[in-house]
Amino acid sequence: MTEKVGIALLGAAHTTHAWAYARALAAAPATRVVGVHDQEREHARWICRDFDVPFYASAEELAASSDVDAVVVCTETVRHRATVELAAAHGRHVLCEKPLATTVADAEAMALACRTAGVQLHVAFVSRFLPLVARAREAVRSGRLGAVVGMVGGNRGRPPLPPAYPAWITTAAEAGGGAVIDHSVHVTDVMRHVTGLEVASVSAEAGSLLWRCGVDDTGVLLLRFDTGAVGSVDPSWSLPEGNPWDYDFYLRILGTEGSLDITDTAESLELVGNDASGLRRESFAADADAAMLDAFVASVLEGTMVDPCASGEDGVAALRVALAAYESAASGEAVALTTAPRPTGRGA
């Protein structure tokens, strides 16, 4: 095939992720970035400059462009639904930034819209593309640990505060919450992906305890899985300014026949300079964003989602857990998740 897969960036409001995806797409031999749109041109400024991507003032016009085969959605979370529905209406496959939406209703509507339109809906659960996660999945699925008893996972980071990040990320109405919705979805998704278990109930503690940023920055989720296995997730934005690394991803699994611990900070070198910044851990990990976008493009080319891409249903499942965690943190009681019946097309 000589024709490149045309990708449109619909929304760049998650500026850091959108830029990283644009970089990966610009470097990928099989893709061409057709254009970028955002309601705020400033969000797309660096993408346009660094990767020579044209800016489109109209999302409609960009989505409708005959050069576009698929779209990547990085709007504010609350606007994911409208943007994904626009893409689906134009028959474009979609990779949507996580969390999928701010409400389960929106997330389910997005999954339904894409199913109805016959397009793929991917969710940007980039942690699935960490080679250590793939090895963990292989180990668990091949029975090396026996039956899973418990899991502890975490994805910690610095608070995504202005000016490095746009203000909407720490605004509940636009982001759906803070650290719990922002980071727990990665860990919940990897737990489901690695083990195949589903979360049956959630209890959580969460609060705005560190940065006075208006949303929860600290939390712990306790998960009961459908088999009776237990789990916990630390999604906190708990890293101080001088932390040697910017984020981590770890997972510890206990099974009836063994245990497994993985942590991505292992893939790093320690660096100290002659300035006051102190010790840094400089990662030498392979670019997981690039692996995710390669898999998205491969899925578009093959006409079916390739492994280990995360689907809209995966996005809904992780979002349910995060939103249940907020409910539990507020009520102080565990929240049972009822497995929602798969929505069927109205009138079908």
Added chain:
Amino acid sequence: MPVSELRVGLVGAGLIAGVHAHAYRASPGVRVVAVADPVRAKAERLAERYGAVAVGTVEELLDLPVDVVDVCTPPLSHADVAVTALDAGRHVLCEKPLARTLGDARRIVDAAGRAAGLFMVGHVSRFEPDHSGAKALVDAGRIGEVRMVTHTTTCAMPTWSEDGWVADPVRSGGPLVDQAVHSFDFARWVIGSPAVRVHCLAADTPAGPATYTLSTVRYANGAIAHVEAGWGHPASRGFKLAAEVVGTDGRITWSYDRMMGGVLHPSSGPVEWFDVLGDRGFTAELRAFTDAVGRGGPSPVPARDGMESLRTASAALESARTGRTVDLTTWEGS
């Protein structure tokens, strides 16, 4: 014999009694003079090593000239031994957990309150160089106000207990009461605020029912603790401890993965690891106790502290059993 000599009687001659007996050697003027254990051979073996007298019961031990009774029995008998010793006017060091039940813990708190002697709970974590070092950094203001503590301790089912009492949830309370009680004690100590609610999930492992546990604790000042404790891991993995203390101005972390300061590889024979912690925690704990006895108080870890940590652990057990959050501001427990 100097008048200031402190004569210690150990009650219980199991694993921890041996650790205590060894660690007392670093406390000047302290001598283990008697060891009581119903398994007479164990008492004799330990007593012989330290030139002490072996007896069968705490009553026999109290007939001897001992100033200190060090309670190293299984937790179900802590209260009987500790209360008897306190009422007999002796100083008492009691291993953690303070007791197996909150009712027993209250008996000890009451006895310690009316006793002439000094009472201390052996919450050794507070004296381990890693944990005490973290507390010192917090007290020095290096990380601001503590907002989150993560404390994890996982290993295989302990095999050291007489008659396997640790493996029996009725007698030990399982990993929540025997092991996570350290985590609950340390978290509350470093957070500096009472625990107000607990949620816990437990899972069965081949080592036994509810031998893998995950808990969250909320404190009155809003801080959160996240505690993992379990006995279901493969023995080859060893005992793993990892901790994080997150404050408004910084973060302290450590792990047993990084506590080996050296390793000796002989051409043949087993590898020898140089653990930087060793028995420094027990040495410091017993030194703090004997120093406090010498000064006439206050207790480095009062009975009430041990009861609070046990209350959190017991509430976690209750939460794991019922699936409900336990409100510690009202929960009485049993």
